[in-house]
Amino acid sequence: MVQIPERRIPEQSARRDAERVRPVPTSADVARLAGVSRATVSYVLNNTTAVRISAPTRRRVQEAADALGYVPHAAARSLRAGHSRMVLMPAPSVPVGALYSHFFNELQWALRRLDYTVVQFGSLGMSGDDAARAWAELRPVAVLAPGDGTLTPRGVDVLKRSGARAVLTIGPERVDGAHALLMDQRAVGHCAGVHLLDRGRTGIGVVVPGEPGFETFSAPRLAGIRAAAEGTAARVVPLELRYEERSADRLAARWPELGLDAVFAYNDEYAMLLLRALQDAGVDVPGAVAVMGAGDLLLGRLLRPRLSSVRLDLPSGQVLAELVDRAVRDPAGTPEVHPLLGAEAVPRDST
C-alpha cells in the first residue's frame, strides 16, 4: 500500500481564501443583483415554460446567478416541479464484474436520454428499511432496487409516501407494491445442468464463491442445477472456492477423492481459475472432468480448452429505461412483473 506522506504540499495560489468564508448565495441574492423578483429567478433557472420571460431578463438572471455561483437546490426544485428526475439505485455491495458494469452503463445512458439522472446510493451495512428511509430522504422520482429480499413492502411504502412515483425491483424476488423485473438465476444453473447431463456426466460439482455477498446469485444457480438433476441418477455437490490460486489448488488436489466428472462454476472467472488448477494437478479437461462457467466472457475463450459457458441474456438498457419511464408516468398503475433474464448454454471445448 502507498503511504500518504504527512507533509502537505501547499498550492501556489491562495486567491480563494477570502471567498471560502462567503455565505452560500440564495435566490434572493440573485434577484437583488438582477433587479427582478424571486419568482422571476425561479422561473428562469427552472426553465419554466408556463411563464413568458424576455430574453434580456433571462440573460440578466443567468448572469447574476453565474456571478454569485448560485445553484438551485435539487430538493426545492423537485418540490416545485412535483417530483425530481432522479432515479436512485443502491450501489452494488460487492465488486461487480464486467457484465454488470457494462449493463449498468448502458442503463445509465438510456435513462439520461430520457432526461433522468441516475444516482447510485451506498447503502452498505444498512438494514432494508433503514436503507429505504435513507433513499427516501433524497426524494427520488423512481427507485430501482435489488429484488433480493432487502427491500420490504414497508420500504416500498416509505418510498412512495415520500414522493417516489415508481419503485421497481430487479432480481429474483418480488416485493408487494413494487414492479418486479425478475431475474431468475435458477435458469442459469438449470441450463448448465441440462448441458452437463446431455454430455453424460453423472457427478456434478457446483462451485460456490467462498467470499460473502454472492448468495443472492449463487444459491438460486445451485437450486437450478439441482432441479435439472432431479429424477436422474446424477449427484450434485456444492464446492466452496475462494477467488485465489491457493484455494483452487487445494480443491484440485482433492479432486480424485470427490469422484466428480463435471463442474459448473459460479461464473467464468471461477471456472477459469479451477480449470487451470485442475490441469496443473494433472486432471484432464474435458476427458476426466467437464468444466463450465457462466457469463460468456471473452477471456474464457482464451484458455485451452476453450471454456464452455452460459450466456446471460439481459434486456438492453434502452428497454429497461423505457420500463422505468412508463412506471413513472403511471404512478397509480398496477405493479407489473417482467421476466428479464434469459440463459443459454454456449458449448465449447471444456465440456
Place this chain on the structure above:
Amino acid sequence: MVQIPERRIPEQSARRDAERVRPVPTSADVARLAGVSRATVSYVLNNTTAVRISAPTRRRVQEAADALGYVPHAAARSLRAGHSRMVLMPAPSVPVGALYSHFFNELQWALRRLDYTVVQFGSLGMSGDDAARAWAELRPVAVLAPGDGTLTPRGVDVLKRSGARAVLTIGPERVDGAHALLMDQRAVGHCAGVHLLDRGRTGIGVVVPGEPGFETFSAPRLAGIRAAAEGTAARVVPLELRYEERSADRLAARWPELGLDAVFAYNDEYAMLLLRALQDAGVDVPGAVAVMGAGDLLLGRLLRPRLSSVRLDLPSGQVLAELVDRAVRDPAGTPEVHPLLGAEAVPRDST
C-alpha cells in the same frame, strides 16, 4: 436480447390502491398525530442532542412518523445541520474493471464507517461545469471528482458556494481550489518501459484501446513509456486494439511487418487477448515478442506463458476516507496534493 412481453401480469393484491393517492406526509402531520410541536418532531427525528426530550415523547413521535410513513427531507435536514454527510462521486463513464470496482467498494465501506454516505452521480454527457452544477444541487458535504480535466476551477467554486466543505480530485490533473489525490498514470507506462528495455527489447508496441473513454488512462501510460525510451535506441509505436477477438487477430496478422519485439498492452485484459492472438498466429511469446499488461489480475497468471504485468499500488480505502474526512473538517484549509499511485513491474514468463 430478451424481449419484454407486452402483456402485464397483474399483482394479486391491490390493497395499496387507496393509499397511492394519499399526499406526502409532512412533519406537521407527525406533530399533529403525536400531539407535540413541529420543533419537537424535528428534534426527535434529527437526533438533536442539544435539546432533552423524554423517552415517551420520543417514542410517540417515532411511532407517529412510522404510522404516517414520514421521512425527513435530506436537504431540509442538511440545512438545519449546516451540511449533509453525503460524499458525492461521479459514476464512472466507462465500464469499470475488477481493480476499480474493488477499490471503490473499499472506499465506500471506509466512508460509511466514518458516518458518510457515498452517492455516485451519473453525469454522462454533461460538460464539466454543468456536471458541477448538477452535483451542487444535491448539496454534498464533499465531492470526489476525477482529476481528468472535467472539473474546472469554476466548478470547484460552484460546489464550494453551494456548501461543499471539501472538493477533492482523484486522477492525473490538479484543479485550482481542490485537494488533489494525484494518480499519475505515466508511472505505469514508465515502469513497463524500463522493464522491457532491461530485457533488451528495442521495438515496443503500446496497445491503446480502440473504444472511446479510456484516453485519460491510456494517453499518460503511452507518454510514460515514451519517456522511458527517450535517449535509447528503442522505438515506441502506438497500436489500436478493440477488445474483441477479431481485432486482436487482425493485429497479430500484421505483426511480422511491424518489426516489434515487445508490446505493452493497456491492461491485462487487452494483453491476454493479444497474447493469445499472437500465439494463434504462430508468433513465439516471449521468444519473438515480450508481452506485458497492467493491473496484475489473477486471470493473467492462468495463461501460459504467465503474463508479466505492472502492479498498481493504490492506497487503502481507509486512508482515502480519512483524507476526505480531514478535508471536510477543515474547509478553509489550503488545498493539499497527495501522490497516490505506485507502480511496480511484476515480471513473469511472457517477457
